[in-house]
Amino acid sequence: MEHRLNSRVKDIEISGIRKFFNLVGAQKDMISLTIGQPDFHTPSHIKQAGIQAIEQNETVYTPNAGLPELKKAAAAFYEKKYAVQYDEASEVIVTVGASQAIDIALRTILEPGDEVILPGPVYPGYEPIIHLCEAKPVMVDTTANAFRMTAALIEEQLTAKTKVIILPYPSNPTGVSLSEQELKDIADLAKKHSLFILADEIYSxxxxxxxxxxxxxxxxxxxIVINGLSKSHAMTGWRIGLLFAPKAIAQHMLKVHQYNVSCATSISQKAAIAALTDGIDDALVMREEYKKRRDATYAALQKAGLHTVNPDGAFYFFVKVPDAYNGSSFDFCLTLAKEYKVAVVPGSAFSSAGEGWFRLSYACTIEEIKEGLSRIEAFIKTF
Structure with a gap:
């Protein structure tokens, strides 16, 4: 019966990140610098809120858009942190992770034939949804511009069919963010052409x-702003995302969300309230540690003679495969994993613009980073 399935689903590839991780992750003595998951534990006060929710039998459906107390905390978080105000009742939706927020946002906006502009290289979670909506992803190659997608680069790709600009900054896989002026220029361009902006701010x-x-x-x-607690509060498994949008847009996204999942997990929502109130600054300690790791990683990459852009956010480096290597980024990473026991992600997993690069995650200990980079340096000395 496979021949009767949706052809657009059959054409979708499994994420290159997961595919490569599954290929090499189980090998003995492997140093994995692959998955973008914090290596910190969820803060104790958040876990206790989840435990208390279970013990108090708060294990039932919540309102579709989320618990009012959580939406209030989310709106307050964005106002305090980023000076953007949202009406908690009508402009905030609690989702099952940021991934589901991206899904319902794009399915609400897109129609067949629409075009969506993305920076390349880019996290691979957008393109499949765009294809499922019968829309067309349009990649802006940012590799020659230090991975920064500017208004000028976007304007070159605009057509009468352009509907959305996806703006994922700080970026996965590059760790690069944008300046206020760069963001303002993109906003001015979007306003001029009546375009939606989907801002994925999960690493904010x-x-x-x-x-x-x-x-x-x-x-x-x-x-439309996408965020969540996976990166900021080390809550990847709790699956709490946040979608912020003007009421006129959010009311339609809520319909898609309602028939998609009904609501996010009640227990996780209770834990998320603790994260956004008492734990509003939980990310600060993690951020300082990530900064130390970034600096150590950058120093090691420079020592090894590897070209990269020093990131100002997230926990990734996007690194150029040396010109002396005669092969694809996938082959480079596979050989590195098999012969030197270091796993990084081929740049090709992040669109065709990523070919010739690899992503290195420093969401691990400094000791692992230094040993991993030492092995990478040994490998590149062989060619």
Whole structure:
């Protein structure tokens, strides 16, 4: 019966990140610098809130958009952190992770034939949804511009069919963020052409040299903000995402959300309230540790003679495969894993713009980072 399935689903590839991790992750003595997951535990006070929710039998459906107390905390969080105000009752939706928020946002906006502009290289979670909506992803190659997607680069790709600009900053896989002026220029362009902006800000609390700026502060009426607690509060398994949008947009996204999952897990929502209130600054300690790791990783990459852009957010480096290597980024990473026991992700997993690069995650100990980079250096000395 496979021949009767949706052809667009059959054409979708499994994430290159997971595919490569599954290929090499089980090998003995492997140093894994692959998965983008915090190596910190969820803070204790958040876990206790979840335990208390279970013990008090708070294990039932919640309102579709989420618990009112959680939506209030989420709106307060964005106002305090990024000076953007949202109405808690009508402009906040609690989702099953940021991934589900991306899904319902794009399915609400897109129609067959629409075009969506993305920066390349880019996290692979957007393109499949765009294809399922029968829309077309349009990749802006940012490799020659230090991984920064600017208004000028976007404008080159605009057509009458362009409907959405996806803006994932700080970026996975590059760790690069954008300046206030760059964001304002993109907002001005989107306003001029009546385009939606889908701002994936899941790494907003992991920005090192300056505070995160949300593009919603420049064009809130056309911006859908995606965030969540996976990275900021080390809550990947709790699956709590947050979607912020103007009421006129959010009310339609809520319909898609309602028929998709009904609501996010009640227990996780209770824990999320603790995260966004008492734990509003939980990310600060993690951020400082990530910064130390970033600095150590950058020093090791420079010592090895590897080209990269020093990131100002998230916990990744996107590194150029040396020109002396005669092969694809996948082959480079596979050989590195098999012969030197270090796992990184081929750049090709992040669109065709990522070919010739690899992603290195420093969401691990400094000791693992140093040993992993030492092995990478030994490998590149062989060619």
């Amino acid at each position: 609390e992991i920005v090192f040299e300056r505070a995160h700026t949300s593009i919603a502060s420049f064009l809130q009426e056309q911006t």
